[in-house]
Amino acid sequence: MSRVLVIGIDGATFDLITPWAEAGDLPNLARMMAEGIHSPLESTIPPVTAPAWSTFATGVNLGKHGVFDFIRPIGGQFDLVNATSIRAPTLWQILSQAGRKVGTMNVPVTYPPQPVNGFAIGGMLSPVNGAFTYPADLLDRYEGKLKPYRIAPHVQYKPGNEAEFTADLLDLVERRGEYALQLLADYPYDFLMFHFQATDNMQHAFWKFVDSSHPRYDPQEAARFGPALKQLYQRVDDYIGRMSDRLDDDATVIVMSDHGFGSLHYVVNVNLLLMDQGLLKLKKGAWTQLKAGLFRAGLTPASFWHLIERTGLQNYVWQVSKSTRNKVVGKFLSFDDVDWSQTVAYSIGHVGQVYINLKGREPEGVVEPGEQYEAVKQRVIDALHQLRHPETGQPLMDRVIPGDQIVHGPHAYRGPDLHLVMDGYQTIAFPLFATDRHIVTRQIRGDSGCHRLHGVFIAQGPEIQRGKTVENPHIMDLAPTILHLMGLPVLDDMDGRVLTEALTSDRPIKRQANGAGEAKPHGELSREEEAEVEDRLRALGYLG
Numbered sequence: 001m002s003r004v005l006v007i008g009i010d011g012a013t014f015d016l017i018t019p020w021a022e023a024g025d026l027p028n029l030a031r032m033m034a035e036g037i038h039s040p041l042e043s044t045i046p047p048v049t050a051p052a053w054s055t056f057a058t059g060v061n062l063g064k065h066g067v068f069d070f071i072r073p074i075g076g077q078f079d080l081v082n083a084t085s086i087r088a089p090t091l092w093q094i095l096s097q098a099g100r101k102v103g104t105m106n107v108p109v110t111y112p113p114q115p116v117n118g119f120a121i122g123g124m125l126s127p128v129n130g131a132f133t134y135p136a137d138l139l140d141r142y143e144g145k146l147k148p149y150r151i152a153p154h155v156q157y158k159p160g161n162e163a164e165f166t167a168d169l170l171d172l173v174e175r176r177g178e179y180a181l182q183l184l185a186d187y188p189y190d191f192l193m194f195h196f197q198a199t200d201n202m203q204h205a206f207w208k209f210v211d212s213s214h215p216r217y218d219p220q221e222a223a224r225f226g227p228a229l230k231q232l233y234q235r236v237d238d239y240i241g242r243m244s245d246r247l248d249d250d251a252t253v254i255v256m257s258d259h260g261f262g263s264l265h266y267v268v269n270v271n272l273l274l275m276d277q278g279l280l281k282l283k284k285g286a287w288t289q290l291k292a293g294l295f296r297a298g299l300t301p302a303s304f305w306h307l308i309e310r311t312g313l314q315n316y317v318w319q320v321s322k323s324t325r326n327k328v329v330g331k332f333l334s335f336d337d338v339d340w341s342q343t344v345a346y347s348i349g350h351v352g353q354v355y356i357n358l359k360g361r362e363p364e365g366v367v368e369p370g371e372q373y374e375a376v377k378q379r380v381i382d383a384l385h386q387l388r389h390p391e392t393g394q395p396l397m398d399r400v401i402p403g404d405q406i407v408h409g410p411h412a413y414r415g416p417d418l419h420l421v422m423d424g425y426q427t428i429a430f431p432l433f434a435t436d437r438h439i440v441t442r443q444i445r446g447d448s449g450c451h452r453l454h455g456v457f458i459a460q461g462p463e464i465q466r467g468k469t470v471e472n473p474h475i476m477d478l479a480p481t482i483l484h485l486m487g488l489p490v491l492d493d494m495d496g497r498v499l500t501e502a503l504t505s506d507r508p509i510k511r512q513a514n515g516a517g518e519a520k521p522h523g524e525l526s527r528e529e530e531a532e533v534e535d536r537l538r539a540l541g542y543l544g
């Protein structure tokens with residue numbers, strides 16, 4: 001039985017941590033790795049922050065918690081996800097119900113903060129002026145004592161502002177760290193989780209400074225700005241050390257990330273490929289209607305951009321320079337120009353997610369479930385496999401993964417029908433209609449880094465093995481493992497497993513039915529309404 005402290009480092013990768021730890025630059029992480037266990041941690045498909053942390057929090061696959069991306073697309077429309085989108089009980093809810101004291105800070109997809117037996121501070125999707133803490137007055141007592149808490153970065157990276165961008169993120173880490181230490185001292189806890197997001201921001205922007213194989217690598221720039229990323233990790237490492245120092249001996253510390261990181265080289269305009277193949281069709285006279293359509297209907301690249309800017313999300317999802325954005329709005333197409341009655345497939349999402357325009361699910365669905373659905377899916381897969389890498393001429397697709405092979409559960413039908421893995425994740429998709437007229441375009445500005453499937457898992461504590469290897473831990477294994485470490489039963493419908501090979505004790509694993517059920521968040525479909533849709537889809541043959 002243990003108390004547990006989880007420290008999230010968004011996008012952290014052993015590609016950076018291991019050499020820096022070995023060189024003595026990250027002494028606290030190095031100590032944890034030496035005294036405990038560490039292993040790459042498999043993320044969700046897609047390896048995106050919102051579904052990955054939702055999976056961590058619930059221990060279930062995406063089809064059970066219902067969060068597949070930052071956005072929830074339906075036809076050409078979409079919502080942003082938030083804490084009420086997670087349709088399975090979270091660790092903090094389960095622990096609160098069991099009477100344990102919990103606290104979370106800055107964990108993605110925890111806004112609006114849900115009532116817990118302890119405290120909660122919303123994460124990256126919190127509006128800056130929203131009521132982002134539970135209880136609402138949580139931070140009042142620190143007024144004048146600590147610098148004000150900050151939700152989001154102030155500086156967006158542009159070539160030339162590296163120093164300013166770095167200083168802003170270092171400050172963000174410092175404020176989180178100071179609040180973490182204070183909350184750790186002030187609140188009794190059984191489970192605490194503190195999350196650092198800034199690593200993800202900086203890796204998106206600065207990957208070209210730390211990877212000498214990057215197409216935009218410049219040795220002089222790398223020498224000047226590359227050390228900033230190590231400095232950021234060092235600041236996090238320092239807080240990990242200071243937090244660990246204040247823990248009692250019975251505490252287990254877990255350091256983890258939601259996905260890894262690597263180089264970004266190309267962007268694919270998947271919708272243009274679908275257009276070329278006749279799978280997606282435009283309205284007749286689309287060009288003449290374009291300007292009116294862009295501003296009339298909801299989904300234009302500009303309005304979408306505006307929406308995500310309001311929540312501070314632009315730093316996290318993808319970055320398009322202002323000039324590209326203007327070009328998109330001024331010249332190119334959007335989903336408003338799509339003739340849905342003639343369209344069988346479309347793509348929304350920045351990793352590479354394709355949706356079939358399925359009857360019963362999509363607002364203007366035309367594809368019948370069953371045979372027709374499978375046939376359309378196969379046509380899309382065949383088209384995708386024709387794409388070639390612009391330099392090597394090799395197939396660009398590593399894998400095209402049907403959604404129903406990797407998710408299951410009551411919300412599975414809402415997920416992408418196909419997930420693309422392109423060139424070892426060095427190639428991603430343009431999230432909306434298209435960036436320009438080319439299907440595959442080099443990423444010449446904006447982000448130089450993007451996500452990878454494997455993040456990090458490091459654990460150390462009284463019940464944690466020393467120096468042992470853990471077999472392919474998955475991010476959904478963490479919730480059951482934490483419950484077991486805390487002497488609580490694992491919920492029956494959790495898809496993850498207790499990582500027993502990481503533990504010294506062989507206490508039997510207790511199990512319990514999920515008595516909490518699903519949340520019924522405000523303003524969304526009730527369980528009954530969703531069950532009705534699910535039944536309809538099942539009747540149509542889509543849900544087996």
Ligand SMILES: [Zn+2]
Binds near residue numbers: 011200
């Ligand atoms: Zn992330």
